[in-house]
Amino acid sequence: MKEKLSELKETVARLLKDRTVDFFIAYQAGHSQVEPIPFFLTTAEHVENLFLNNFCAHNLSKYLLDYLAGDEVVGVLAKGCDLRALKRLLTDHRVERGRVFVVGLPCIGIYDRKKVQEVYPAGLVEVVEEGEEVILRGETGDKRVPRKEYLLPRCLTCPDHNPEFYDLLLGEKVANGPLAEEDYSDVRALEEWAPGERRRYWTRQFERCLRCYACRNVCPACNCRVCCFDVAEPRWLGKGTSLDEQEMFHFTRAMHVAGRCTGCGECERVCPVNIPLMKLNKKLAKDIGALFHVPQAEIPTEVEPLGQFRLGDPDEFN
Amino acid sequence: MTKVLPQGKLKDFLKDTMDKYSLVAPVREDGVVVLKPTADPEAVVTDYLNTVTSPKDFFFPQTERMFRFQKTEGKIRVEETTWQGKRVIFGVRPCDLGSLELIDRVFQEGEYEETYYLARRENTTVVGLACSSPGPTCFCTTFGITPGSPEGADLMLYPDGEGFVVEVLTEKGEALAQQTETLLEDQDVDLAEVKGRFEGLKVPLGDHLSVDGVAAKLDGMFEHPVWAELSPRCLGCGICTYLCPTCHCFGMTDEVRGDQGVRLRCWDSCQFSDFTRMAGGHNPRPTKKERVRQRFMHKLNYYVHRFGRYLCTGCGRCLEKCPVGLTMVHVIEKVNDSGTREVAVNE
Numbered sequence: 001m002k003e004k005l006s007e008l009k010e011t012v013a014r015l016l017k018d019r020t021v022d023f024f025i026a027y028q029a030g031h032s033q034v035e036p037i038p039f040f041l042t043t044a045e046h047v048e049n050l051f052l053n054n055f056c057a058h059n060l061s062k063y064l065l066d067y068l069a070g071d072e073v074v075g076v077l078a079k080g081c082d083l084r085a086l087k088r089l090l091t092d093h094r095v096e097r098g099r100v101f102v103v104g105l106p107c108i109g110i111y112d113r114k115k116v117q118e119v120y121p122a123g124l125v126e127v128v129e130e131g132e133e134v135i136l137r138g139e140t141g142d143k144r145v146p147r148k149e150y151l152l153p154r155c156l157t158c159p160d161h162n163p164e165f166y167d168l169l170l171g172e173k174v175a176n177g178p179l180a181e182e183d184y185s186d187v188r189a190l191e192e193w194a195p196g197e198r199r200r201y202w203t204r205q206f207e208r209c210l211r212c213y214a215c216r217n218v219c220p221a222c223n224c225r226v227c228c229f230d231v232a233e234p235r236w237l238g239k240g241t242s243l244d245e246q247e248m249f250h251f252t253r254a255m256h257v258a259g260r261c262t263g264c265g266e267c268e269r270v271c272p273v274n275i276p277l278m279k280l281n282k283k284l285a286k287d288i289g290a291l292f293h294v295p296q297a298e299i300p301t302e303v304e305p306l307g308q309f310r311l312g313d314p315d316e317f318n
Numbered sequence: 319m320t321k322v323l324p325q326g327k328l329k330d331f332l333k334d335t336m337d338k339y340s341l342v343a344p345v346r347e348d349g350v351v352v353l354k355p356t357a358d359p360e361a362v363v364t365d366y367l368n369t370v371t372s373p374k375d376f377f378f379p380q381t382e383r384m385f386r387f388q389k390t391e392g393k394i395r396v397e398e399t400t401w402q403g404k405r406v407i408f409g410v411r412p413c414d415l416g417s418l419e420l421i422d423r424v425f426q427e428g429e430y431e432e433t434y435y436l437a438r439r440e441n442t443t444v445v446g447l448a449c450s451s452p453g454p455t456c457f458c459t460t461f462g463i464t465p466g467s468p469e470g471a472d473l474m475l476y477p478d479g480e481g482f483v484v485e486v487l488t489e490k491g492e493a494l495a496q497q498t499e500t501l502l503e504d505q506d507v508d509l510a511e512v513k514g515r516f517e518g519l520k521v522p523l524g525d526h527l528s529v530d531g532v533a534a535k536l537d538g539m540f541e542h543p544v545w546a547e548l549s550p551r552c553l554g555c556g557i558c559t560y561l562c563p564t565c566h567c568f569g570m571t572d573e574v575r576g577d578q579g580v581r582l583r584c585w586d587s588c589q590f591s592d593f594t595r596m597a598g599g600h601n602p603r604p605t606k607k608e609r610v611r612q613r614f615m616h617k618l619n620y621y622v623h624r625f626g627r628y629l630c631t632g633c634g635r636c637l638e639k640c641p642v643g644l645t646m647v648h649v650i651e652k653v654n655d656s657g658t659r660e661v662a663v664n665e
């Protein structure tokens with residue numbers, strides 16, 4: 001991805017100079033190689049600080065919600081998964097297509113910072129790709145590891161590495177198709193457990209939740225004008241933390257994004273205490289797929305499986 | 319002679335502790351190390367850089383049930399909750415020891431004392447654990463804390479060879495040392511030398527980051543463009559403030575069901591969009607710019623004016639966990655780099 005940096009710089013500088021966009025959202029270097037961070041560019045001079053590598057995980061299109069009130073045209077860099085998130089916002093009629101300028105970024109997978117940091121707690125200098133392997137080059141030496149094992153989970157099952165649509169594409173398209181089949185093995189494993197065991201597992205997870213709402217705040221499907229958890233009157237969710245309230249939060253959110261979740265995994269990625277939120281989302285996606293006969297429940301469509309009414313519904317809710 | 323706890327006796331130390339105290343200690347759970355009440359010494363770990371959650375949770379809990387109330391025959395009966403028990407918090411790192419002293423000032427100094435907090439402080443014995451290898455996110459030395467600083471601990475453990483060199487700092491620490499005395503060996507170890515070794519450890523990030531003059535510079539930076547530049551990427555989540563060992567903002571709320579209810583004091587975060595929303599809908603901090611500015615002005619300026627110290631101990635949690643790298647280090651660097659000319663034109 002790095003190799004596309006100079007093309008990105010030229011592109012963004014041009015878009016800002018000729019006023020195609022009012023500002024552009026991309027990435028800048030963070031505290032270390034493994035943590036690039038979002039970057040809001042307002043002038044062409046800013047392009048010197050652009051940064052790109054295979055740790056650029058953040059879905060930047062969620063930020064569009066912060067600019068609904070104005071009339072700026074916002075440029076945004078989008079990988080395949082980010083485009084699905086943007087499609088979520090467009091399909092939900094939250095963002096107008098005409099106010100977004102999409103620079104598409106073909107992507108062969110983003111590395112999971114947590115997994116890499118287990119191998120290299122500090123001092124990672126660069127990551128070099130060599131086919132199915134990567135070399136993690138650190139201050140103290142190199143480590144050669146299988147590429148697939150260090151990718152974010154979402155990248156393994158990503159159906160479309162090239163953004164579905166864009167105003168401009170950066171570089172060439174890459175070979176498409178998921179690296180691994182989505183077999184919901186995580187969910188199936190949990191389904192095998194005895195109810196009591198499952199209960200203990202989820203209790204431990206929810207009790208650890210801080211209710212920091214980072215999962216909600218990054219989620220492209222959580223795009224309500226006012227979130228029910230932020231409403232003081234009536235109070236749908238108590239301010240206090242307890243297992244009841246945490247469950248209420250998680251079940252409400254999971255059900256509210258059911259059928260609309262894009263499978264981006266951003267919620268799980270940002271959770272500071274490792275709550276396996278994707279297990280909830282995947283369970284719902286799997287069930288929706290099976291019950292409503294949708295092959296890919298996580299790809300936004302104009303008519304959502306749970307957002308329509310059909311007289312011939314099998315109605316298995318008894 | 320210096321007391322030493324051999325590595326092999328650590329579990330027994332925790333067991334003996336539990337005879338008299340309830341125990342809160344670092345436990346590894348689903349890949350993260352959290353501070354948690356535990357009754358199982360086997361579950362306690364010591365191989366962490368720092369715990370994800372901080373010890374403030376056990377003095378200033380996320381949800382404090384202050385009192386219950388009930389209406390009967392036109393009268394309201396109020397039943398105050400009091401915290402009882404003796405507790406030990408084990409394995410607190412020097413940065414987090416320092417953070418307790420910072421929150422103490424808020425809840426202790428001035429006209430009102432915060433009795434809930436102080437009751438927990440009084441009845442809790444804090445066991446500190448010096449850091450053998452500071453990590454890439456640590457910058458305690460920026461704030462004058464070192465990997466060996468025991469300030470804030472009742473009893474301090476310095477990992478050394480096959481055990482922990484023990485330093486007793488307070489009466490509470492002395493009581494715990496007596497409780498576990500059969501496990502502590504008197505050895506010919508030079509405590510000052512051991513401490514010196516920890517105090518001298520390199521903290522790469524902290525050693526290069528200076529906060530000198532930052533508070534004074536910020537006096538003139540309320541309207542500085544830096545806030546508009548930094549804030550757009552913020553998610554407005556609670557990660558930084560909830561994990562920070564020094565953040566201490568809260569809100570009060572009554573939960574009422576029929577004739578009875580409970581008053582809760584809950585953590586709140588200046589980064590949440592509804593934090594300053596008033597009845598009637600006005601919000602004096604309407605955008606991320608004002609909220610992000612508040613977080614850093616409070617820590618690097620307002621608190622300094624009130625209490626003479628920075629409200630950060632360099633624990634590195636916001637570096638490790640903020641999803642968008644809007645961290646204390648980044649902001650201090652920004653302030654250090656920001657031109658005085660810009661400062662001058664702004665009020």
Ligand code: SF4
Nearest residue numbers: 209210212213215271
């Ligand atoms: S990000 Fe994690 S800790 Fe925060 S509210 Fe979501 S599940 Fe809870």
Ligand code: SF4
Nearest residue numbers: 219261262264265267
């Ligand atoms: S619920 Fe999680 S995986 Fe689904 S769209 Fe939201 S952030 Fe992405």
Ligand code: SF4
Nearest residue numbers: 552553555558640644
């Ligand atoms: S600074 Fe980071 S952790 Fe804090 S509210 Fe913003 S995004 Fe969340």
Ligand code: SF4
Nearest residue numbers: 562630631633634636
């Ligand atoms: S501001 Fe960040 S580094 Fe400082 S004490 Fe809080 S979490 Fe730790």
